[in-house]
Amino acid sequence: MVHTIRKSVEVRIDLAEETILMVGHPEESAGKLLRGVLHLNTTEPIKVKSISLRFVGKMKVSWSEGLGHHQHYYKQERTIMEHSWQFIPMACSSQKKTYSLAAGEHSFNFELMLPGDLPQSLDAEGGQVLYRLKAMVERPAFVHNIVKKRYVKLVRSMLPSEFELVQSMEIHNTWVDKMMYDIVMPSKMYALGETITMTFHISPIAPELKVRSICASLKEYCSYTTRDNSKMDTRIINYEKLLDPFPHHADTWSRDVTLDVPSTSPLIFCNTENDMIKIRHKMKFVISLVNADGHLSELRCSVPVVVVDSFADQSENMLPAYDQTWRSVPYDPAVFEALRRSSVSQSRPLLPPSSSLVNTTDTEATTSMSDQSSASTSSPSSSSSNEQECQASCRAPITISGRARTLSITTLSASPSNTSFLNSSSGIRQGQQQSSVDPWWQGMDLSRVPSYNTAAAMDHVALSSSLPAYDQLSCSPRV
Incomplete structure (x- = not known):
């Protein structure tokens, strides 16, 4: 009778990954998430007192020395890590409460973050490092409990860039x-x-x-x-x-x-x-x-x-290359938007004189307002065409490569409408005359680099595949 009841219940532990792969040295590894599902299949309704799952990692060494009466045994065992999940609460001993499970499949999800400094699995003659999951379905009195065990293999891999x-x-x-x-x-x-x-x-x-x-x-x-x-x-x-x-x-x-x-x-x-x-x-x-x-x-x-054990994929746990997102253009919202607009038409200048930028000084703000009032009297057709052009420019990707990159930034710094922006960002008032012509990077804060979170939150743009060569920059035209 007991044999028939035990056969009617099947317990299975499924893992999202058969092998837990730790990347890097124990001191620098970020760890890995252990995820899985505990399945309980029953062909008929059953009563249980509890359903639990336990993860245990143990390390032990043992060996013997000498022969006969002079033989000595040495042994030591240590628990590395342990964690428990309780899917159905334990029954109170005074109430002796049980729970009824209907026939069919019952699934219980579990997950556990494993630290990156855990030692890898080992099964040698003198030492072992073992990780194990143990599921237990506690049954009422006079019925055997159901126990299912599964070993978890943990290996450590190194990046080929070590x-x-x-x-x-x-x-x-x-x-x-x-x-x-x-x-x-x-x-x-x-x-x-x-x-x-x-x-x-x-x-x-x-x-x-x-x-x-x-x-x-x-x-x-x-x-x-x-x-x-x-x-x-x-x-x-x-x-x-x-x-x-x-x-x-x-x-x-x-x-x-x-x-x-x-x-x-x-x-x-x-x-x-x-x-x-x-x-x-x-x-x-x-x-x-x-x-x-x-x-x-x-x-x-x-x-x-x-x-x-193996070499990990170079892309795993690696941040994207910086030049794949920003290349060598100094980060500035206006420059970024200007480059996006310029990609609509390669034949037009980067910023035509009709384009407007937000100015910071009072006199420039007055001029911008007068331009906007005069633009409001334009025909509806021109307004709709400007709106379509703006929408197209917002969707267009940015392309920066070699000499074209230098020419684009040079055009940006040389455009009349952008002179006030560059001067205001560098602390120079509009109207001051410079004695010499500065390179294109003058007036831009090259130290303003976006954080990784900021870069990751922005929309993806298509950039060039390589940075400009040094000789191309050295012979590029000046402003």
Whole structure:
């Protein structure tokens, strides 16, 4: 009877993302939102006391040392994070209240913001980092509770623009009286499943020196720590050895060696570091030499490398490029509007004399009002055409590129109707004569840059794909 009741209820946990991807280092990652739905399917009406869901993240290390009676066990466990959702309230023990659920599917949405400094999932021999969701449907007395568990995989990814990790790495040294060598690697950071390419350059100094073999290996170091003890495990992940790699008649020797990084765990674990588990990797190189008298010599060196789960998309969690929105035009509402109007017709000047700008001085305001009163007596046809032209100019995109950009701003600063605006923004009264002709940027506050929130709130406009070259600006016409 109990078996039949349990079969009539199905519990399922669905996640919006199968794998939670953290981008960047733990100190700078913004975190990720865990979202999902708890589904409860019943073929007949049932009674429940509560429906709850719990998220728990735990880290633990354990190992043993010694043999027989001298064997010691070390173990430590710590809860990283926990959170609970209560979809149906717990029944009061005094009232023994239950809730009736109709037959069919019942869905409960849940979400949780995970901090960016959480350690990534790990299931090694001596240490584990596990995240788990546990759903429980509490039933009345004499009926088994229904429990559903699901593990959540959390991985950490790095952006390919990590400057200190994507730079090429070179080992250069001289073995006195024997040889000079260079070992070049394209990067310091590699993802699971990637191929590491190493280039060996060797220049012999000693006569009749031969290279017997070159060897490259990827080694992993796993360190586990409890309150009072620690343990270090090392293992060779992969290695490549080439015998007699260079021709004997050449003056300098060069050879590429490739090494594959395993694509899945437990063949390899990603770099991680916290107070209980630390995993790091090194590339080790061995060059075996045969001297003129026949005895063997070996050169050994190693460099640290970083192994990550994957490389994140460059566009993820990245702000848009500044020049994609503003290019190099100083931000000013009047300039922005003037450029928008100019795109209606490329043959007309940027701001014709009939165009009006808001003036700040009293005399300019009087002139603007008289212009408006005279314009009010114009014919209806001209008024409607001006209105259509204004609507078209508001919809037109702005195009700024190379020499055309300089000419547009030059025309803007040279137009009679805009002289008062430029002078007022720079603190120069209208009517003052300048002794010399200033460049186009004079009179504009180049430090006025819009904030990111302001830029994001404005409508999208089509801008040019590249900034003007320096030589184009240096030879552009002056005002």
